[in-house]
Amino acid sequence: MAKGKDYSTGNGKRWLVAVGLVVLVAIIVVVILLCIPPNTYNAIETLNRSAQTTFLKNEQEDADLRVFSQKLKDNQRLHVYTSELDDVRIIAESVSDILDFYNSSLVFASSNKNFKKNYKPIKNNLNSAKSSQKKLASILNDLTEVAVTSSSTTTALSNGMIDFRREFVKWLKYNRSAISALGKSYTGSMGNILENNEASKIIINATNDYLDVLVLQLEKVAGEDKKDNSTDDYNYVSSSVVRAFENFVDTYLTNVNSGDITSYYFDSNVQAKYEKTNKFTSLYKEDNYQKIIASAKVSEGKILFDYAFDNVSDPDGVYAQVKEFLGGNL
Amino acid sequence: MKSKKIILSVFLALVLSASSFMLFGCAKKTSSANVYKLFDESITAIKEDVDSPFTKGTINYIETNFDLQDMTNKAGNGSTVQLSYNHYRTLAAVGLNFIEKYYPLLEDNNIKADYSKLESSIKDLNKKYDTLKEEHEKFNSLKDTNADYSIYNGFFYNYKNSAYSFINSTFDCANRLGKFLNNEAKLAKNVGSESMDNEGLEFYLDYNYLNIYGDFKLFFFDSCEGEPLDLTKSSSEFTLVNLSMANFGNVVMSKMSAKKDDLVNLLADEMEYVITIFSSLDSTRGDARKAMNKFSFYNFANSYDNDINAYKKVNSFANVYYDRVLNYFVGENSAIYRVATFLQSSLAD
Numbered sequence: 001m002a003k004g005k006d007y008s009t010g011n012g013k014r015w016l017v018a019v020g021l022v023v024l025v026a027i028i029v030v031v032i033l034l035c036i037p038p039n040t041y042n043a044i045e046t047l048n049r050s051a052q053t054t055f056l057k058n059e060q061e062d063a064d065l066r067v068f069s070q071k072l073k074d075n076q077r078l079h080v081y082t083s084e085l086d087d088v089r090i091i092a093e094s095v096s097d098i099l100d101f102y103n104s105s106l107v108f109a110s111s112n113k114n115f116k117k118n119y120k121p122i123k124n125n126l127n128s129a130k131s132s133q134k135k136l137a138s139i140l141n142d143l144t145e146v147a148v149t150s151s152s153t154t155t156a157l158s159n160g161m162i163d164f165r166r167e168f169v170k171w172l173k174y175n176r177s178a179i180s181a182l183g184k185s186y187t188g189s190m191g192n193i194l195e196n197n198e199a200s201k202i203i204i205n206a207t208n209d210y211l212d213v214l215v216l217q218l219e220k221v222a223g224e225d226k227k228d229n230s231t232d233d234y235n236y237v238s239s240s241v242v243r244a245f246e247n248f249v250d251t252y253l254t255n256v257n258s259g260d261i262t263s264y265y266f267d268s269n270v271q272a273k274y275e276k277t278n279k280f281t282s283l284y285k286e287d288n289y290q291k292i293i294a295s296a297k298v299s300e301g302k303i304l305f306d307y308a309f310d311n312v313s314d315p316d317g318v319y320a321q322v323k324e325f326l327g328g329n330l
Numbered sequence: 331m332k333s334k335k336i337i338l339s340v341f342l343a344l345v346l347s348a349s350s351f352m353l354f355g356c357a358k359k360t361s362s363a364n365v366y367k368l369f370d371e372s373i374t375a376i377k378e379d380v381d382s383p384f385t386k387g388t389i390n391y392i393e394t395n396f397d398l399q400d401m402t403n404k405a406g407n408g409s410t411v412q413l414s415y416n417h418y419r420t421l422a423a424v425g426l427n428f429i430e431k432y433y434p435l436l437e438d439n440n441i442k443a444d445y446s447k448l449e450s451s452i453k454d455l456n457k458k459y460d461t462l463k464e465e466h467e468k469f470n471s472l473k474d475t476n477a478d479y480s481i482y483n484g485f486f487y488n489y490k491n492s493a494y495s496f497i498n499s500t501f502d503c504a505n506r507l508g509k510f511l512n513n514e515a516k517l518a519k520n521v522g523s524e525s526m527d528n529e530g531l532e533f534y535l536d537y538n539y540l541n542i543y544g545d546f547k548l549f550f551f552d553s554c555e556g557e558p559l560d561l562t563k564s565s566s567e568f569t570l571v572n573l574s575m576a577n578f579g580n581v582v583m584s585k586m587s588a589k590k591d592d593l594v595n596l597l598a599d600e601m602e603y604v605i606t607i608f609s610s611l612d613s614t615r616g617d618a619r620k621a622m623n624k625f626s627f628y629n630f631a632n633s634y635d636n637d638i639n640a641y642k643k644v645n646s647f648a649n650v651y652y653d654r655v656l657n658y659f660v661g662e663n664s665a666i667y668r669v670a671t672f673l674q675s676s677l678a679d
Contacts, residue, residue, distance in 0.1 A: 048646055104650045108617040194614045194665065257657040257664070265610045266668045 043115065043123045044107055047182070050126045051103035054096035055133045055171060056089060064140035065089065071143075072161070077154055080226070080234060081161050087242040088168060091214065094249040095175050098207060101253040102182040110191030118181040125178035132171040139164050158227040169215065169222045176211040183208055195256075198274040199264040202281075203252045206326060209289040210245045214238060217294070244296040244303045244327060251328030277325050280318040284309065292326055303327040362436055365445045368452045369433035376426065376459055383466035383493075384426075389416065391579040393587060394423035395430065398493060400469060403486045404479045413558050417550045417572060418493050420579065424543040425500035428536060432507055435515065443514040451503040458496040465492040494556050501547055508537045522601045531593045535586060538608050542666065545615060546575045548622050549659065555628040560636070567627055570660045578666060581674035589677050597676055604676070607669055614665050618658035625651035 056062050069085045072078045109115060115122075143160040146153070183204040190196035217238045226234035252259050260270050280288075288309075295307035305323045314320060376382055377395050387397030401415040436448075469489040472482060511517045511533060518534040520526045549571050550556065560566035589596060597604055625641075625648060634640040641648040658665050 045646070048650075052646075104653060107647055107650055108620060108654070110616065192613045192617050194610050257661070262663065262665075263668075265606055266672070 043119050046123050046126050047099065047103050047106065050130065050178075051096065051099035053130075054092060054099060055136060056092040057096060058137070061133075061137045061140060064137070064144050067144045068140055068157075068160075068164075071153075071157060075154060075157065078157055078161070083239055084165075084236050087239055090242050090246045091172065094246050095172070095179075097249050097254045098179055099175075099182075101256060102179070102186060104256075105186060105190060105195055106182070108192065109185070109189035111189050114187065114189045115185045118185045121181035122178055122185065125174045125181065129171055129174035129178060132167060132174055135167050136164065136171060139167060155227075162223055162225075162227065165218070165221070165225070166223045169218045172211070172218065173215050176208075176215050179211060180208050194262050194265060197261070197264045198278060199260040199270065202274055202277050202325075203261060206248065206289055206293075207253065210241070210248060210293055213241060213290050213293045214245060217241065240296040240298045240303070241293060243298050244293065244305075247303055247328035248326060249328075273321065273325065276316065276318045276321040279316065280322045283318065289322070289326070292323060296327075362439050362441065362445060365449050365452070366433065366436040366438075368449060368456075369429070369436060372452055372456050372459070373426070373430050373433060377430075379463070381463055381467060383462060383470075384422075389419040389423050390576045391584040392420065392423050392427070393584075394427050396423050396426035398422045400466065400473060400486075400489070401493070403490075404482045415490060415493075415558065417546075417558070417575065418490070418497060418556075420575060421497050421543060421547050421550070422493070422500060424540065424583075425497065425504045428504040428540050429500070429507060431536070432511060432533070435511060435517070436507075439515065441514050443510070448503075448506050448510055451499070451506045455496075455499045455503045458492070458499040462489075462492040462496040465489040490556070494551065497547070498551065501544060504540055505544065508540055512537055522605050526594060526598070526601070528591065528594050531597065532590055535593070538611075539583065539586070541615070542578065542611070542669070543575075545618060545658070545666070546571070548619055549627070549655065553622045553625060553627045553655070555626070557628060559627060559631040566631075566636075567656065567660075568631075570656070574659045574664070574666055578670050581670050582677070585674065585677040600676055603672070607672060611665055611669055614658065617654055618665075621651040621654035621658075625655060627655075 056065060065085065065088070069082055072085065073082045106115065139160065143157065143164070146156040146160060186204060187196070187201060190200075221235050224233070225236060252261070256262060260273070264270050264274070292305045292307045295305045297304050297306055305326065309319070376384055383399050384396045385399055386395050388394070389397050398419045401418050403413050403415075465485075465488045469485040472485050518530050518537070520530050521534045550568075554568055559568040586593075624645070630636060630638075630641055630648075630652070638649050638652060641652075645651070657663070661667060662671075
């Protein structure tokens with residue numbers, strides 16, 4: 001008969017028990033961490049803070065941008081950048097309006113199921129946008145000093161503009177991702193049918209489309225575009241889209257109480273409008289929204305969209321309706 | 331041994347169940363007739379009592395047998411402001427009108443339901459009425475004397491507080507009655523269908539109006555703590571919501587009274603829309619009520635000098651709640667205004 005293997009007792013066994021306990025505690029801690037639902041209130045608080053302190057809402061940031069913008073305007077070789085900086089201001093204000101819209105809605109969400117699902121992208125992207133905002137503020141602060149002290153002002157401002165633009169695109173991308181996640185949270189979380197209806201769904205999607213187009217366009221020129229008037233390498237083309245974006249946000253997301261979202265159930269014309277817009281989506285797919293947005297042109301103060309489908313007739317006027325919708329009505 | 335234990339346990343369980351059933355059966359049950367009698371006695375007393383603080387009148391376009399008297403305090407020495415508590419009068423009239431109109435339906439109904447909540451709410455209303463009457467008598471005895479304004483206002487303070495409690499009880503009672511008639515008696519079950527009748531539609535509308543005035547009550551009684559705020563400012567939030575309540579009385583309640591026998595003819599073609607706007611209002615009501623619970627207009631006026639940024643330091647969502655409350659009550663795009671405007675045009679000839 002084989003002799004059983006001798007196991008050590010005493011200290012060896014105690015070690016085994018101790019290691020077992022440590023492993024058990026570690027497993028319990030991991031399980032608890034995995035099972036704890038995300039504290040959605042933190043995301044709402046982060047959103048609230050972000051909405052109230054978006055880029056350029058701070059007086060110092062705003063003043064620094066004005067100084068920087070003026071310096072560019074005064075500089076013969078660099079004044080071409082001023083309209084781009086005007087657009088920066090418009091984009092920042094519109095992003096702020098969008099965050100305000102979600103902030104004033106999501107605090108009343110009747111279900112936080114979708115909020116939980118999107119908790120991380122909301123919180124992380126808003127926090128990253130905040131860090132990016134600090135960098136933007138720091139760049140602006142440096143540039144206002146450079147404008148006063150540097151002997152080679154033109155080169156310094158020109159390089160500063162490149163740095164600023166690169167960071168601004170990052171800031172916009174973070175906000176775009178946060179806003180996209182906020183849109184997903186909104187849909188299905190609002191028990192209030194005055195807010196959760198066809199109009200709000202379409203408006204939220206189109207807002208994301210606008211941000212996607214802007215990010216795409218600005219990304220293309222970030223870091224590469226012209227440094228001064230000595231080259232023709234300046235491909236910034238987003239001004240019309242920015243104007244259309246501003247108009248769209250002002251029409252549909254600012255003062256929501258007077259817009260289509262809350263009047264949807266009270267106004268059959270508004271319902272008909274979104275029925276047509278929906279029909280467009282089913283006929284031509286939603287990615288065409290972005291093509292239409294990218295074709296924005298401002299002509300005599302009006303926003304027009306050049307984009308036309310080849311060989312597409314529009315008997316029901318759905319195509320025209322979408323163009324009208326995207327242009328806002330202000 | 332084991333089987334004995336089982337038999338004993340079963341026997342004990344049977345005894346316990348039987349005694350519970352017997353006790354339950356012997357308990358005094360509230361019947362529809364009893365509750366009707368209580369309502370009838372109470373409403374008749376409030377209406378006809380010689381010492382009642384109520385009289386027949388019209389307040390904010392609402393005709394009523396329950397116009398609460400003497401709801402104005404006296405201007406203080408050196409003060410030009412005399413506070414009128416007309417919002418108390420309006421709310422009392424709406425709540426009591428509803429009870430007066432619908433309690434008769436409790437008589438001779440065969441609905442088997444739990445009437446205990448209705449019974450307790452009317453009993454509570456009675457208690458509050460006794461206090462109200464008592465405080466009014468004290469205040470009334472002083473009213474025509476040359477009592478110093480501070481003494482006068484001291485008595486008014488007690489009278490006003492008793493009115494505050496009474497109106498809260500009135501709404502509680504009216505809401506319970508409305509809920510009973512809606513859920514148990516199913517008075518509005520045919521609304522929207524081809525068999526809709528005038529009585530059902532009238533109740534459906536009245537019950538929705540009661541809820542709307544319940545929203546106003548929450549604003550005035552909870553968020554403003556019952557006090558008229560900043561009356562010297564024509565655009566104060568209190569004044570704006572007060573005007574909204576008066577507007578609702580004017581364009582809806584007064585028209586409704588005049589057209590109550592013809593509602594089906596007036597609204598039949600638009601019932602789908604009527605139901606939609608009331609369910610829209612229902613769903614947005616939750617947000618407005620949450621905002622009113624989170625935002626004190628009383629503190630906003632008295633502790634923060636109407637400065638929203640100061641309020642935001644203690645409540646980071648203060649501006650969001652503030653906007654939500656006003657968006658619900660005030661302005662042409664507010665939910666209440668939209669409902670009122672639609673009903674105004676529908677109830678017109």
